[in-house]
Amino acid sequence: MPPSKISGKAYHEATKHSYLSVQADPNYVDASTQPSAFKFYPKFYRRVKLNLNNSIHSFISLTSAITLEKVYKNSLDKLRVNPSAGALYPTEVYVQLRKIQGMLDGIYHFEVENNSLTLIYELIDDGLESYIIPDKSINGFIFLISCVYYRSSWKYQNRSTRYCFLDSGHHLGAFASGVAKPLAASAYLHQKDIQLIFDFDKLALNLALGFENKEFITACAVSGELQEKKVRPLRMKIPFVCGTDYFEANQFIEDTYQATAVQKSSQQQLKQPQLRFEKDKFYQTVLNRRSVRRFRKKSISQEDYLYIMQQLQQPIPTENYEEIDIYSVIHRVEGMLCGLYKDTYLIKTGNFSEQTGYLCINQAIARDSAVTLFFVSDYLNYQTAMQIAGFLGQRLYLASNYLGIQCSGIGAFYDDETQELLETNKDELYGMVIGI
Template structure:
C-alpha cells in the first residue's frame, strides 16, 4: 500500500459506521442550531446580477442554481441543482473570469442566494492559473469548489470528511451538466496547490478548496500568483472547529492522484429535455417497489461510466444489487457479471442503516475504490453520483444518494477488499 493510500485509508477507517456505532451514537441534532447554508461577502463589494437570458450568465447560474423552495417547521429550505448530504450544502463556488466581454477580469464568488457574482479580487497580470497549471493562462472560466465544512460537521461530525468530498464531486457534476447544455468545454483538476490557495483566498481554517474545473481557451503564458490576499469572510454565521476534519483534509490534499490520458465523454441527450432534468432533479424519499426496464438500467449504467474529463483520476468500480429490473435475475452484479443470485432487498436495506429506500428500490449501487488519493476518489464518486441522478431522471427513474452504510459488513457482502465510498438507489 502506497503512503498516500495509507493516509486516506486512516481517515476512511476512522469514520466507518457499524450497527453498534450507530446504536451508541444516533446523532440527533437541534435543527434550530443549523449554521447558515449561504456565504455572503460584505454589501459594499461589487456585484453582477446574473441574467439567465444572457448565455454566459445562464451558464454560470446553472452551475449552482436554486431550483425549489420548501418549508419544514416554518423554516425555508432552498434546494439546488446539486444534491447534498442532509441538504446542508457545504460547497461554495468561486470562478475566475478572464477575457469575457462585459465582465471585469477577476475572481468572483457565486452568491447563490441572490443569483449574482460578487467580485472579490480584480486581476492585473496575476491569477489562479499559477496555482493550478504552470505556464498557462485561461481565457474563459476557472471554477474552484470549496467546502465550508462546519455546515456538514454540525450534523455528521467526523464522517463529514467524506460528505464534503462527495458533495464537491456532485457540484463538479452540476458544472459539467451546465457546460454540456451550453456547448462549452470542460476539464477537471484535483492535483494542484490547494493549501496555498486556501491561504491566499483568506479561508483560515473554516473553508478549504477541494477541486477545480476549467472551461476556456488555454494559452501558453506565465501568470503570477495573486499579488494580494483576499480578505477573510466566514461562510457560516457561527463556527465550531473539528480538528479531525481539518487534519484529514490537510493530509489528503497534497498526495498525488492516479493519472490517465485526458478523454472527453460524448453524450447525445435531447438538450431541452436534459435541461428540464437538471432543473427538476430531486432526491427521492420513497419507492413503490416497482420494476424498471433492463434497457433503461443498462442505458444509465453505460452513460454513467463514460470518460470523466480529467488527467487526475481514481478508478471507481460500481456494484449493482438488482432487486426489480424486468428480465434480469435479482442478485449482486459487478458490471454485467452475476456475483451471486438472490433476493437481497432486506439485506441491503439493513446495510444502508435500515433505510427503506435501499430495500424498496429497483437497484442499489455501491461505489468502491482501491484509491491512491482518497480526496480525489471521493470526489470522483460524487461526480459519478451526479451522473446517476441526472441520467436516471432523464429516463423518468428516481434516485437518491446514500452516504450512511455499515462499512465493513457492506464490504463483506460485496466480496471486495476495496473501500466502499458511496451508495445510490434508483427506482420508481
C-alpha cells in the same frame, strides 16, 4: 492521531459506521442550531445579478442554482441543482473570468441565495492559473469548489469529510451538465469542453483566498482557451469572510483535509465523454433533479437500466483519476435475475433487498429500490476518489431522472458489512439507489 499518521485510508477506517457505532451515536442535532448554508461577502463588493437569458450567466448559474423552495418543519428549505448530504450544502463556488465579454477580469464568488456573482478580486497580471496550471493562462473560466466544513460537521462530525468530498464531486457533476446548455446556445464556448483538476496547490490557494481553517478548496474545473503564458500568483490576499454564522473547529477533519490535499492522485489520459442527451429535455432534467423519498416498488426495464449504466461508463474529463468499481444489487429490473452484479456481470443471484435496506442503516429506499448501487475503490488519493464517486453520483441522478426514474445518494451505511456482501476489500465510498 498525529497529522502525519492520517491518510485517506486511516480516515476512512476511523469513520466507519457499524450497527453498534450508530446505536451509540445516532447523530441527533437540534435543527435550530444549524449554521447558515449561504456565504455572503460584505455589501461594499460589486455584484453582478445573473440574467438567465445571457448564455454565460446561465452557464454559471446552472452550476449551483436554487431550483426548489419548500417549507419543512417551520423553516424554508432552498434545494439546489446539486444534491447534498442532509441538505447542508457545505460547498461554495468561485470562478475566475478572463476575457469573457461584458465581465471584468476577476475572481468572483457565486452568491447562491441571490443568484449573483460578487467580484472579490480584480486581475492585473496575476490569477489563479499559477496555483493550478503554472506557465499557462486561460481565457475563459476557472471554477473552484470549496467546502465550509462546519456546515456538515455540525451534524455528521468526523464522518462529514466524506460528505464534503462527495458533495464536491456532485457539484462538479452539476458543472459538467451546465456546459450542455451554452454549448448548444452560443458560439462562446465553441469546442471549449470542461476539464476537472484535482491535483494542484490547494493549500497555497486556501491562504491566498483568505480561508483560514474554516473553508478549503477541493477541486477545480476549467473551460476555455489555454495559452502559453506565465501568470503571477495573486498579488494580494483576499480578506477572510466566514461562510457560516458561527464555527466550531474540528482538528481531525482539518488534518484529514490537509493530508489528502497534497497526496498525488492516479493519472489517466484526458478524454471527454460523449453524452447523447436531447438538449432541452436534459436542461429540464437538470432543473427538476430531486432525491427520491419513497419508492413504489415498481420494476424498471432492462433497457433503461443498461442505458443508465452506459452513462456511468463514459469518460470523466480529468487527468487526475481514481478508478471506481460499481456494484449493482438488482432487486427489480425486468428480464434480469435478482442478485449482485459488478458492472453488468452477475456475481451471485438472490434477493438481497432486505439486506441492502439494513446495510444502509435501515433506510427503506435501499430496500424498495429497483437497484441499490455501491461505489468502491482502492485509491491513491482519497479526496479525489470520493469526488469522482460524487461526480458519478451526479451522472446517475441525471441519467435516471432523464428517463423518469428516481434516484438518491446514500452516504450512511455499515461499511464492513457492506464490503462483506460485495465480497471486496476495497473501501466502500458511496451508495446510491434508483427505481420507481
